[in-house]
Amino acid sequence: MNPDASTIAAGAPIEVDLSPVAEGQDIKVFWRGKPIYISHRTKKQIDEARAVPVASLPDPQSDEARVKAGHDQWLVVIGICTHLGCIPIAHEGNYDGFFCPCHGSQYDSSGRIRQGPAPANLPVPPYQFVSDTKIQIG
Amino acid sequence: MSGPSDYQPSNPALQWIERRLPIMGLVHSSFVVYPTPRNLNYWWTFGAILSFMLGMQILTGVILAMHYAPHADLAFKSVELLVRDVNYGWLLRNMHACGASMFFFAVYVHMLRGLYYGSYKEPREVLWILGVIIYLLMMATGFMGYVLPWGQMSFWGATVITNLFSAIPYVGESIVTLLWGGYSVGNPTLNRFFSLHYLLPFLIAGVVVLHVWALHVAGQNNPDGVEPKTEKDTVPFTPHATIKDGFGVACFLLLYAWFIFYMPNYLGDADNYIPANPGVTPPHIVPEWYYLPFYAILRSIPNKLAGVIGMFSAIIILCFLPWLDAAKTRSSKYRPLAKQFFWIFVAVCILLGYLGAQPPEGIYVIAGRVLTVCYFAYFLIVLPLLARIETPRPVPNSISEAILAKSGKAVASIAVALVAAGALFVGTLGDVRAEEGGPKPPGNKWSFAGPFGTYDRGALQRGLKVYKEVCANCHGLSFIAFRNLGDPGGPGYSVAQVAAFASDYKIKDGPNDAGDMFERPGRAADYFPSPFPNEQAARAANGGAAPPDLSLITKARSYGRGFPMFLVDFFSQYQEQGPDYVAAVLQGFEDKAPEGVTIPEGSYYNKYFPGHAIKMPKPLSDGQVTFDDGSPATVAQYAKDVTTFLMWTAEPHMEARKRIGLQVFVFLIIFALLMYFTKKKVWADSH
Numbered sequence: 056m057n058p059d060a061s062t063i064a065a066g067a068p069i070e071v072d073l074s075p076v077a078e079g080q081d082i083k084v085f086w087r088g089k090p091i092y093i094s095h096r097t098k099k100q101i102d103e104a105r106a107v108p109v110a111s112l113p114d115p116q117s118d119e120a121r122v123k124a125g126h127d128q129w130l131v132v133i134g135i136c137t138h139l140g141c142i143p144i145a146h147e148g149n150y151d152g153f154f155c156p157c158h159g160s161q162y163d164s165s166g167r168i169r170q171g172p173a174p175a176n177l178p179v180p181p182y183q184f185v186s187d188t189k190i191q192i193g
Numbered sequence: 194m195s196g197p198s199d200y201q202p203s204n205p206a207l208q209w210i211e212r213r214l215p216i217m218g219l220v221h222s223s224f225v226v227y228p229t230p231r232n233l234n235y236w237w238t239f240g241a242i243l244s245f246m247l248g249m250q251i252l253t254g255v256i257l258a259m260h261y262a263p264h265a266d267l268a269f270k271s272v273e274l275l276v277r278d279v280n281y282g283w284l285l286r287n288m289h290a291c292g293a294s295m296f297f298f299a300v301y302v303h304m305l306r307g308l309y310y311g312s313y314k315e316p317r318e319v320l321w322i323l324g325v326i327i328y329l330l331m332m333a334t335g336f337m338g339y340v341l342p343w344g345q346m347s348f349w350g351a352t353v354i355t356n357l358f359s360a361i362p363y364v365g366e367s368i369v370t371l372l373w374g375g376y377s378v379g380n381p382t383l384n385r386f387f388s389l390h391y392l393l394p395f396l397i398a399g400v401v402v403l404h405v406w407a408l409h410v411a412g413q414n415n416p417d418g419v420e421p422k423t424e425k426d427t428v429p430f431t432p433h434a435t436i437k438d439g440f441g442v443a444c445f446l447l448l449y450a451w452f453i454f455y456m457p458n459y460l461g462d463a464d465n466y467i468p469a470n471p472g473v474t475p476p477h478i479v480p481e482w483y484y485l486p487f488y489a490i491l492r493s494i495p496n497k498l499a500g501v502i503g504m505f506s507a508i509i510i511l512c513f514l515p516w517l518d519a520a521k522t523r524s525s526k527y528r529p530l531a532k533q534f535f536w537i538f539v540a541v542c543i544l545l546g547y548l549g550a551q552p553p554e555g556i557y558v559i560a561g562r563v564l565t566v567c568y569f570a571y572f573l574i575v576l577p578l579l580a581r582i583e584t585p586r587p588v589p590n591s592i593s594e595a596i597l598a599k600s601g602k603a604v605a606s607i608a609v610a611l612v613a614a615g616a617l618f619v620g621t622l623g624d625v626r627a628e629e630g631g632p633k634p635p636g637n638k639w640s641f642a643g644p645f646g647t648y649d650r651g652a653l654q655r656g657l658k659v660y661k662e663v664c665a666n667c668h669g670l671s672f673i674a675f676r677n678l679g680d681p682g683g684p685g686y687s688v689a690q691v692a693a694f695a696s697d698y699k700i701k702d703g704p705n706d707a708g709d710m711f712e713r714p715g716r717a718a719d720y721f722p723s724p725f726p727n728e729q730a731a732r733a734a735n736g737g738a739a740p741p742d743l744s745l746i747t748k749a750r751s752y753g754r755g756f757p758m759f760l761v762d763f764f765s766q767y768q769e770q771g772p773d774y775v776a777a778v779l780q781g782f783e784d785k786a787p788e789g790v791t792i793p794e795g796s797y798y799n800k801y802f803p804g805h806a807i808k809m810p811k812p813l814s815d816g817q818v819t820f821d822d823g824s825p826a827t828v829a830q831y832a833k834d835v836t837t838f839l840m841w842t843a844e845p846h847m848e849a850r851k852r853i854g855l856q857v858f859v860f861l862i863i864f865a866l867l868m869y870f871t872k873k874k875v876w877a878d879s880h
Contacts, residue, residue, distance in 0.1 A: 059381070
């Protein structure tokens with residue numbers, strides 16, 4: 056009952072061109088049937104994410120550990136709430152990040168859980184920068 | 194099942210079979226001469242009702258499966274076409290969907306009856322545990338069945354429930370992948386759920402056989418909780434219990450038919466008429482009403498793993514009930530304290546159900562926590578404690594003594610059951626969407642409302658014209674074929690008119706012999722062409738918001754009625770939230786947004802649209818469409834007509850549904866009365 060060969064093949068890595076995404080915007084792409092949010096964060100969002108003392112977070116993780124060095128403005132997270140799998144809405148909630156409409160979990164501009172029933176941060180999918188404006192997810 | 198049968202058929206052929214397979218003797222001893230306590234009340238007919246419902250679900254389900262396509266791209270459409278095109282498909286679907294709710298309603302009554310009269314106590318522990326297993330299987334079956342129509346609530350319900358298993362440490366994620374057959378809920382998930390949804394009912398039937406077997410070994414419990422001692426305490430199963438069960442089933446059918454024919458969507462969620470979309474989560478994910486108490490428990494506990502454990506223990510704890518409640522007296526009838534706590538427990542369950550449908554915020558969260566504690570306290574503290582401190586009233590020596598003492602006091606009436614039914618149906622009250630949307634849509638007088646409602650032919654024809662000249666520029670109507678315009682209960686066009694109407698359209702067909710696609714005039718069998726080739730094109734042409742298909746719009750939109758209106762609606766048969774909303778949105782455009790409301794660029798202010806910012810510009814203005822029949826060319830008239838038309842597209846067989854409903858009701862009432870008088874006659878000398 057595990058995924059069959061065609062499902063696994065369809066889950067191969069994808070490349071995403073980031074050049075059309077302006078600062079403050081974000082796009083949603085699907086990889087393995089999961090929505091992936093790619094946010095081009097503003098300076099304000101980055102500063103907010105870095106100003107929080109890491110130890111005070113429910114799932115402590117620094118913003119630096121969640122983005123690729125040198126590409127700090129780009130946040131790539133799997134847009135599936137870690138509570139029960141709903142899709143959070145970008146640019147909503149009290150933390151300039153994501154808000155899950157199902158059970159009210161709120162994530163900050165680094166995709167970290169700040170408030171609500173979700174136990175963990177939005178996961179960062181495996182990805183790397185192929186060039187300055189292109190990433191490969193998977 | 195109660196010892197070796199002395200049944201001897203008189204026919205030699207039957208004797209020959211009986212010597213080799215004593216099946217008739219088994220039936221005879223279990224369902225004919227089987228001694229049943231004389232004092233059983235109507236709450237004991239729910240066993241028969243449940244068997245009936247199981248049979249009904251399997252029968253309708255097998256036929257539905259013949260028309261259903263378990264594929265993510267086809268499932269939603271196949272269900273809609275089944276309802277529209279299959280002979281009595283709408284009836285089959287309503288019977289199956291409402292049947293699930295009625296099945297759960299009956300099982301809750303059956304379980305509470307067992308709880309009240311102590312039917313789980315020695316020697317019936319195994320019988321009770323088998324019942325809990327049946328209930329668990331029913332929950333799994335019901336959940337997977339709800340996924341099959343592949344609407345928004347199906348998809349997101351499946352996502353939320355399968356994600357529960359990810360809370361299990363270490364192996365959780367692998368289990369979830371195994372359930373999905375992929376990296377998320379998708380086509381493989383739908384396929385396996387369909388397979389299991391077909392399998393599990395037969396497992397239930399198997400466990401039901403064990404359940405009945407265990408019942409016939411231990412014997413039935415009864416309202417007084419004393420075992421039958423002499424012949425005088427019992428009556429033979431047939432005709433006494435058979436006819437009484439028959440009457441109970443007939444009354445239950447009345448309630449069932451009320452939903453099938455008059456309130457088919459009362460217990461459902463409007464969101465499930467929107468096809469599944471993995472990219473959009475509905476604002477409030479609410480499970481079916483029968484899971485709500487457990488959903489409330491899940492959400493009350495702030496830790497994910499603990500929440501899941503809490504939810505499952507709420508059911509598993511029932512298995513330990515025979516040992517948690519050590520009181521010697523079985524029936525709560527003779528336990529003054531247990532009786533009061535029982536009713537408090539019932540209230541706790543209903544309130545938990547109510548909370549399960551509310552958004553998890555503020556006072557609801559706190560109330561949910563308090564009630565969750567109450568729920569578990571009933572089993573873990575109250576029942577064990579009562580067994581030690583309570584002084585029960587004296588129990589009668591025998592059943593016949595109990596009957597003499599009662600001397601004709603009326604037993605629990607079906608009327609009580611019906612009132613309880615109304616109170617228990619906490620189903621759709623949770624649709625709180627409108628609370629964010631501002632004012633509620635004003636009510637309208639619709640020709641199709643009420644038990645005898647029919648579509649106004651003139652309004653349907655005018656509405657079709659409005660759709661064709663205005664709405665069709667952006668909105669599709671993909672489930673409607675031109676031939677439907679001539680169907681009985683529709684706009685009432687003749688075959689020639691339908692053909693003429695269809696030939697105005699250009700339909701893409703092909704490929705032809707040269708392998709090219711070509712356009713040809715429409716035929717009656719063609720479906721209304723959609724204005725955009727796909728959703729992305731529709732989105733791109735309309736500023737990012739794809740105009741929804743209108744075939745089901747009046748059923749896919751709703752607004753919360755709130756307490757206590759949802760209870761009133763059950764009796765008044767009000768179910769026009771969708772049409773009221775659609776008509777209100779069409780008329781709700783205002784040129785200037787009120788103070789303090791900012792509308793983003795490219796959106797328009799609409800008083801009734803949730804959030805008020807709608808991407809659709811004001812579609813209707815006075816004089817835009819001219820009617821041949823002299824009806825006023827006003828926005829109000831357009832809105833009313835096109836909404837009537839869209840109600841018809843959402844439910845083309847509504848007139849047949851209400852007409853057959855009336856016939857069924859007349860039949861059922863006469864049938865129930867006949868059963869009642871037969872029952873009275875049969876029981877005349879037994880009370």
